[in-house]
Amino acid sequence: MLKSFDIYSQNNILKIIVALNLLLVGTGSLLYTDRLITKLEDREEQYVQLYTKAIAYASDTSHTNMSDMTFVTSEILQANKTIPAIYVDPNGHISYKLNIDLPADLTDDQQQQFLRQKIVEMKKKHDPLVVDIGNGERGLVYYSNSSLLRQLTYFPYALLAILTALGVLAYLAFSSSRRAEQNRVWVGLAKETAHQLGTPMSSLMAWVEYMRSDPAQYDESITDEIEKDVQRLETITARFSSIGSIPTLKEENLNEVVRQFTDYLSKRISTKVKMSVSSQLPPTQMVKINKLLFEWVIENICKNAVDAMKGTGELRLNMVPLPHQEVAIDITDTGKGISKANMQKVFSPGFSTKKRGWGLGLTLAKRIVEEYHNGRLYVKSSEVGKGTTFRIVLNSE
Ligand SMILES: Nc1ncnc2c1ncn2[C@@H]1O[C@H](COP(=O)(O)OP(=O)(O)O)[C@@H](O)[C@H]1O
Ligand SMILES: [Mg+2]
Missing domain, CATH: 3.30.450 (Beta-Lactamase)
Known part of the structure; x- marks a missing residue:
């Protein structure tokens, strides 16, 4: 739907x-x-x-x-x-x-x-x-x-050109005000969420400390699990608050970041999905990213991939160098694929083919890659019934 x-x-x-x-x-x-x-x-x-x-x-x-x-x-x-x-x-x-x-x-x-x-x-x-x-x-x-009449015959064309220019301008003005509005919604929502999550989280942390102080009553393994969940919540809050403000970029080793995060992700998805990472980049390849937000992008794309494979299949991440000091991270799945007609639409806010989908994951991912990292995110290739490759391109200058 x-x-x-x-x-x-x-x-x-x-x-x-x-x-x-x-x-x-x-x-x-x-x-x-x-x-x-x-x-x-x-x-x-x-x-x-x-x-x-x-x-x-x-x-x-x-x-x-x-x-x-x-x-x-x-x-x-x-x-x-x-x-x-x-x-x-x-x-x-x-x-x-x-x-x-x-x-x-x-x-x-x-x-x-x-x-x-x-x-x-x-x-x-x-x-x-x-x-x-x-x-x-x-x-x-x-x-x-007469020259007057000759000039007058050009007038309708000039008029048409002026009106077209006006129309284009009006359209641009409209769509930019629309974009500005969208931006405010995004940023506002993100800040608000981070803010609201803050209070129950500090209280949860306090509870974890409390449980730890009484290992006789509270099983340590349970406390550990709860603590992990709280840490996970903290990550989410941090992501939301960094999208609500101008995020800072830092030089990071791309191979390491991707491998670490994939390790983390693979533990959280179906064991029937075979996840693998490969890289043709030099091991020391650095890129300027906001790690927290970049990981969010990877997570969104990988989760969609897992959804598209209905929990079984292969999920491959591959990093390749591109000309002009760019690097690409290709994320390939063996899922249901995206039809030609939907290739652009998947990035529109609200577009989802899932029962419980909000259709915001890829919008957010694109925004993070393109606006915060000055990169590109697009569907590199997709075949219905065979699978899809999303490509993230980052500048490594
Ligand atoms: N790897 C993929 N394979 C097939 N379809 C995909 C893939 N990734 C995204 N899509 C399509 O794009 C839509 C939008 O994705 P997204 O913005 O993350 O929203 P949501 O996951 O909430 O549906 C999905 O509903 C799905 O139809
Ligand atoms: Mg999604």
Whole structure:
């Protein structure tokens, strides 16, 4: 059965509201600029048409009043300072150009060539407008969009980019506040547990002392066992209190730490699980760890392995050197394996496939390895029905 904590559902609603707002603003602006662009395009076409008419008027030889003609064309030249246009007369000569900056020091031929090139570009965007100058003769006006309109067509893309960036930022803000919240829950819970365990434990210690002082009444072997249990409880409390504060790291001999702890663990798990440790590391390999927390990680992974093997199988720990001054501790079991779909999920808080599982063991282990030791913890390989290897990578610099 899968379980998961749902204390962040409120955050999800907020996320959806923000996302919807972004979407609304986004589509709204897109539609608006789209309309604006269409309108501007219409207007620019009207300008060009006006220009076309002016040329037709100017070319009409029946007008003898030259000042009148100049007035019309100059009016139109004034009115439109942004739309580039070229007029090609019925003989195919370029006779007018508007709003096109020619590069300096071109010969006449080069100028023509430059303008012809422009015409090719303009033709791709708009069909030329026909100038009917009478006698069945026709010239053509080529034009392209004003720089304003050109910039405006980029606007929706810019807007989209900005909105996406905003969305990503909002998402990051949300998830980091969520992470901060998770952190507070972890740390608070850990500190509280350590604190609460403290009192009954000192009292237990006092009881053990009391029993020891009267060996006639209390069997020494029993007192010894109880003392071991109390020590075990002390370890747990120490772990909880160190996860609740910034833990200190110390140079430790990795081979020794792992071997010692495996010895300790093997006595506490089913005798049907064959536990073994091997190492390709130099015997003096040191790593900076917090022993208490590191052991907790090993314990969590090994316990899961034992669970996955239903109490019988092989549990192998192997230490290997990696490039870049890293070392790996591989923990391999012959258990039920993890499906591809679950490989990442096993580290999420609350994910458990066990009846009595809390789904916190691996979350905690990952946190200890990655946040406190700057290392990595992941499923190195797993095959359903065959077994699983978890890998812890630590830096040994
Ligand atoms: N060695 C493993 N083999 C198969 N499945 C595993 C192994 N280790 C972890 N898992 C899966 O990951 C889940 C989460 O593990 P964990 O975080 O320790 O929580 P819990 O042990 O409480 O279920 C387990 O319920 C199990 O489904
Ligand atoms: Mg577990």
